[in-house]
Amino acid sequence: MINFRYHVVSLAAVFLALAIGLVVGTAAANGPLTENLNDQVNTLTDDKQQLRNDLEQTRAELKKNADFATETAPMLLANRLLNKNVLLIKLDGNDSGDVNTATDGVATVLGTAGAKVVGTVTIKEKFTAPTNSPHLLDLAETAVPAGISGALPGQSDGADTSAALLAAVLVGKAGTPQVEGTRTVLSAYESAGYIGLDGDFKAPAEAVVIVAGAPASGKDAKDRNAAVLTLATRFDLAGRVVVAGLSANGLVSAVRGDTTAAKSISTVDNAVTAYGQVAAVMALVERFGGKSGHYGSGDGATSLLPKTASVTNGS
Known part of the structure; x- marks a missing residue:
């Protein structure tokens, strides 16, 4: 008869065998598993290093491209906009840092081309807010100089009316004097927080x-994006306009997608780069020659750069 001690010894032997089996099995499998894991880690390490190398190479190539654009700009643009007065407008937003950098770059290239930047106007986000339309309309009607009051659109869109007023006092023919009351208009919009001024x-x-x-x-x-397009078209009615976008999105896309605006407003979709800034000024030279186009690498661009166009001081 099998007694209780026998059962205990048997169970202990079973558990001991299981334990030995686990140890032996783990030890047997541990070698291949470890090797496999080591291979995966080494592969990932190599991939990471390759990606790092590719990134560094890309950065170096971009730096060379930027240097090339900067060094060739004088040859392409020297005196092409000699004594031309140019206004810079930048649109405020979440990426205002990049917009500021691009604006500074465009200003530098304009100087290379011989142009004079008469000033920079920053359009604040408050300007395009639809809730501010009534106040913008009141401000335009209050601030408008007597000499151009009849030039404002007769409708109730405050952003449109204000854009028309700003274009009327800031843009004009070569050799004409500043519109009387310009500083008053600009100060009114600046004090109300709609624009920023530099110049x-x-x-x-x-x-x-x-x-x-x-x-x-x-x-x-x-509504905000529509107001920005309206701003561009109002300034286009007053003079020559080039939209220099950080990408093909936003205002660049809106202009390219508008049949009327696309015919007279030129666009560049990579103004965050040095070569995009050169392209923007080349496009402005082209606008003085009576032509327009859309440049860059985004949707709607017809080529990377505009063909060089001659411009004389009297054009």
């Missing part, structure tokens, strides 16, 4: 470069 604005601009970032977002994005 003397002592002479009207013959052309405008608008530096734009990403499109507006949020529940009122459609």
Whole structure:
């Protein structure tokens, strides 16, 4: 008869065998598993290093491209905009840092081309908010100089009316004096927080470069983006306009997608780069020659750069 001690010894032997089996099995499998894991780690390490090398190479190539654009700009653009007065407009937003950098780059290339930047106007996000339309309309009607009051659109869109007023006092023909009351108009909009100003604005601009970032977002994005396009078209009615975008999104896309605006407003979709900034100024030279186009590498661009166009001081 099998007694209780026998059962205990048997169970202990079974558990001991299981334990020995686990140890032996783990030891047997441990070698291949370890080797496999080591191989995977080494592969990932190699891939990471390759990606790092590729990134460094890309950065170096971009730096060379930027250097090339900067070094060739004088040969392409020297005196092509000699004594031309140009206004810079930049659109404020979440990417204002990149917009500021692109604006500074465009200003430098304009100087290389012999142009004079009469000033820079920053369009604040407050300007395009649909809720501010009534106040913008009141401000335009209050601030408008007597000499151009009849030039404002007769409708109730505050952003449109204000854009028309700003274009009327900031843009004009070569050699004409500053519109009387320009400083008063600009101060009124600046004090109300709709625009920022940098420059003397002592002479009207013959052309405008608008530096734009990403499109507006949020529940009122459609209205805000429409207001920005309206701003561009109002300045286009007053003079020559080039939209220099950080990408093909936002205002660049809106202009390219508008049949009327696309015919007269030139666009560049890579103004965050040195070669995009050169392209923007080349496009402005082309606008003085009576032509327009869309440049860069994004949707709607016809080529990377515009063909060089001659311009004389009297054009």
